[in-house]
Each structure stands twice: as structure tokens, then as C-alpha cells.
Amino acid sequence: MQSPSTSVESKASWVVAAAALWALMMSFGAAWITAVALKDIAGEVDGVRSIPALAGALVWLGSGIGGIMMGRIADRIGPRWTVTFGALMIAVGLALSSLGPTFPLLVGHGLFIGLIGLAGINAPLYVYVSRWFDKRRGSALALISSGTYLAGALWPPVFERAIALVGWRETMLWYALLEILIVVPVALIFFGHPPEVIHPTPAPVRGSAPARVLGLPPNLVFALMCAASIMCCIPMAMPQGHLVAFCSDLGITRSTGALMLSVLLGTAFLSRQIWGAISDRIGGLMTVLAGSLWQCGAMIAFLLTQSEAGLFAVSAAFGLGFSGIIPAYVLAIRELFPAAQASWRIPTLLMFTAFGMASGGWLAGLLYDHFSYYAPAFAVGVGANLINLVIVGALVARQRWRVSYA
Numbered sequence: 001m002q003s004p005s006t007s008v009e010s011k012a013s014w015v016v017a018a019a020a021l022w023a024l025m026m027s028f029g030a031a032w033i034t035a036v037a038l039k040d041i042a043g044e045v046d047g048v049r050s051i052p053a054l055a056g057a058l059v060w061l062g063s064g065i066g067g068i069m070m071g072r073i074a075d076r077i078g079p080r081w082t083v084t085f086g087a088l089m090i091a092v093g094l095a096l097s098s099l100g101p102t103f104p105l106l107v108g109h110g111l112f113i114g115l116i117g118l119a120g121i122n123a124p125l126y127v128y129v130s131r132w133f134d135k136r137r138g139s140a141l142a143l144i145s146s147g148t149y150l151a152g153a154l155w156p157p158v159f160e161r162a163i164a165l166v167g168w169r170e171t172m173l174w175y176a177l178l179e180i181l182i183v184v185p186v187a188l189i190f191f192g193h194p195p196e197v198i199h200p201t202p203a204p205v206r207g208s209a210p211a212r213v214l215g216l217p218p219n220l221v222f223a224l225m226c227a228a229s230i231m232c233c234i235p236m237a238m239p240q241g242h243l244v245a246f247c248s249d250l251g252i253t254r255s256t257g258a259l260m261l262s263v264l265l266g267t268a269f270l271s272r273q274i275w276g277a278i279s280d281r282i283g284g285l286m287t288v289l290a291g292s293l294w295q296c297g298a299m300i301a302f303l304l305t306q307s308e309a310g311l312f313a314v315s316a317a318f319g320l321g322f323s324g325i326i327p328a329y330v331l332a333i334r335e336l337f338p339a340a341q342a343s344w345r346i347p348t349l350l351m352f353t354a355f356g357m358a359s360g361g362w363l364a365g366l367l368y369d370h371f372s373y374y375a376p377a378f379a380v381g382v383g384a385n386l387i388n389l390v391i392v393g394a395l396v397a398r399q400r401w402r403v404s405y406a
Contacts, residue, residue, distance in 0.1 A: 008195045013132040017140045019190035020125045023083060024147025026183050027121045029155045030090050030113055030175060031059045034097075034105075036159040036258055037168035038245045044101045049245065051102065053365025055109040056241050057358035062114020064354025067123030070116075071347035074124035080191040086120030087183035091176035093117055098169040121183075123347035126330055130342060131194035137334060138284070141327040142276025149272065149323060152240065152265030160244075160258040213336050214398045221336065222345060224391055226352040229329055231388035232292050233356025234363070235299045235381030236322050238374075239264065241361035243315065246374050252308050260315050267319030275324025284332025285399055287324055289392045294321025296385040303378050326353055360384075 034041065034056050041052040074082045093112025097105045125144060133140045162171040213221040239246075243264065247257030279287040298318035305314050333345050364377040 008132060008134050009136065010195075013140070013195075016132050016190055016194075017129050017143050019186050020129050020144040021147050021150070023087075023121060023183050023186050024125060024144060025150045025154070026179055027087065027090055027118055027151075028148040029151040030094055030117075030172075030179065031056055031109070032152055032155045033094075033159050033163075033168060033172055033175060034109065035241050035261070036156050036244055036254075037163050037171075038242070039248060039254070040163060040168050041101045041105070048369060049242075050362065050365035050369050052105070053241060054362050055097070055105045057237075057362035058106060058110030059114040059118065059358075060237070060354040060361070061358035062110045062116075062354075063118035063122055064351035064358075066115040066119025067347040067350050067354070068344065070120045071123045071127055071343055074120075074128065075343045078191065078193065079124040079128045080187050082120035082124050083187035083191060084184050086117045087179055087187065089113070089120070090117035090183075091179045094172040094176035094179070098172040123350050125191075126350065127343055127346050128191065128194060130330065130334055130346070131339075136280060138279035138287075138327070138331045139273070139276035141330050142272045142279065142324065145327040145330075146269045146272045146323070149265040149268035149319070153262045153269055156244070156258040156261045156265075157255070160255050214395065215402055216398075218337065221395070222333075222349075224395060225329060225332065226349055228288070228388050228391040228395075229326075229349060229353045230356035230359070231384045231391070232288075232295065232322075232325055233353045234360035234384040235295060235378075236325070237357040237360030238299075238364045238377055238381045239302060239315070239318055242364050242368070242374060242377075247308075247311065249373070250306055250308075250311075252311070256308065260312055263312060264315040264319040267316045268323035271320045272323040272327070276327065279324065279328050279331050283399075284328045284330070284335050285392065285396050287328035288332065289389070289396050291321055291323070291325040291328065292385065292388050292392060295325070296382060296389065297321070299378060299382045299385060303375060303382070326350075329353070 042049045093108040097108030244257035301314045367377040
């Protein structure tokens, strides 16, 4: 056990975190091609937006489900090999997706990019990096989880130009090559053995009560956190997956919509570092509650705003709010549960967040196809967010009550 005067953190910890951020930024970039080209792809299937939206949803769902398996594999063989394998599978998935806007796109995104691609990268790196830190774990998790938003800030304008010049298929093929050339060397060089020693959980003494979390059965608290994560990720996914198409419906050019998406995700990247520092001070659950409140307000603003300037402002506000939520969930797990359980609890929670992201992106496309505008989808997102606030608010209240009466 580490003594109070020692820490596992070092300069190497931040080098590993930076490498993980780079790998996640490149890997999550693959999914943004479909978001930018949503109307182009839908145009090849009679304008049905739920099909490309489903492809994006399957990426999230596949990465969440596969992350549980890949988290266990990474515990045995190390993240170096799961990340390498995942990068290669993302490249295969992009190549397959370029063959067509229906079955090849869905299989390429759901199976290869999601289930065995991102799954080998996302969840294993969360667990891996958390073991390099003990004092500033919240800040480190916030940094690496920014990979998806840094990808969203960097790549949409690039993809918009590439799609306009060579088409969405060729853009996928070129990005597949970049994925291999960049992520595989990073994995092989930087992702060695972590310094944190994981001590096995001692067997309970016969007749003694099982350990409790917040005064409740541990798995009940964990189940509530998983349910809350679904409800907050449904609205989180909607603007990210549909903002470019939403802008186009309002007469705003696709290039402006892509820039707006970059603003949303760029502010998410920058503010996530602030949320990380905040979570180190106030804890994971309280950070989830604060971020969810902010996100709910921004979703309501999307319902009320249609001007270009207003949407830029709302997009920036949305990015500022939601960005700290996912790493705060992971931090809460490390705060509430034993370290030996991290390798299955973190991937399981990420699976539920992925399910929420998948549901939100697909549901927005489905509701658009039915109503021909996005307001009903955004309203459903606000409703899901309110359910999240009820669950997380109850957990925070119980946590504060137990601290007050400890």
C-alpha cells in the first residue's frame, strides 16, 4: 500500500496521459466523418437520416459493449496490444464503410470501429491512465477523455473540405491510413506497465455485513450511476451528431455548421480541463450534478434558438457544460469503490454512457424522419436530462448527508 507521503504520480504519468489523449483524439475522429457527411450519406438512401445516424449510434454502442471484454483483456496483456488492435480494426471499419451507405456502413461502424476498434482503446485507456495517478486523477481523466472532443474540434472542418473535394468514401479511406500510421506507434512506444499496485479485495469475514457505499448496497449505487449516465448521454449526443444537418435545415451552410460543431467541441475540450480541476476539489458525483445542470440549460436553449449567431453562442455554452460529466463518473467510481474493481466497473459504466450516446444520436434521426424537424428530439433530450438530475441529485444528497453526520 502506498504510504501517505508517497505518490505514484511523476512526469512519466503526464507523458502517458498525453499519449492517451493523442490516441483517443485520432481514434474518435473516425466517427466524425459520418456526422459531417450525414446529409450526403442520407441523400444516397432517399434522404433517410436515421440510417447514417444509426451508424454513428452503433459506434458508441459497440465501443461500450466491447469495452467490458477489452478491459479484461487489457488487464491481462496490457493496453499496448488492445490499442494497437483497436486502431487496426478502426481502419478496417472505415474501409468497409466506404463501400456503401447501408449494410457496409452499419457493419463497418458498429462491428469494426465500435465493438472491436474503439472498445480496445477507450475503456482500457481510462483504467490504465487512472492507475498512473492518485493526487490529480480527476485532472488526468478529464485530459484523456477530451480526446473525443479534441477530435470533434479539429476534424469536422477538415472533413467538410475533404468531403467537398473527394467525397465521403475517399475521406474515410485516407483517414484509415492516418489511423494506422499515428495510433499504432503511439501504443507500442508509450503504453507499458502502470506504477499503481492493485491489491485484491479481501474475502469478507463469515457473518459480517458486506461493505456499503453511501450507506447502500454497492451494486445498487452502481446501478443508479449507470442509469443516470444513460439519461445524461441521450441529450449529450443529439447536438454532436446532428448539429451540421440542423444548421443546414435552417439555411446555414455546411461549412458554417462544421465550424459550429468545432466550436462546441473545442470549448468542451478547454472547459474539460477546468472541470477536471474542479472534480479534484469537490468530488466526482458533485461534478456530475453541476455539469448535468448546465447541459440541461443549454439543451433548452437549442429549442429556442435558430439564428446563426445565437446557435454559435448556444453551441459554446453546451460545450462548456457537458464536457466534465463522463470523466466525473469515472472519478466517482474510483472514489466510491475499491481499486481492484476498476477494471470491470469503469468499462461497464462506459458501456452505459455509450448506450446513452447511441440512443440519443439514433433517436434524434428517427424523430427527425417522423416530424421533419429537430424540436421534438431536443425536447426528449431535455426530459432525459431531468431524469438524470433527479438520480444524481439523490446520490449527492445522500453523500452530503453522510458526511454531515459522520
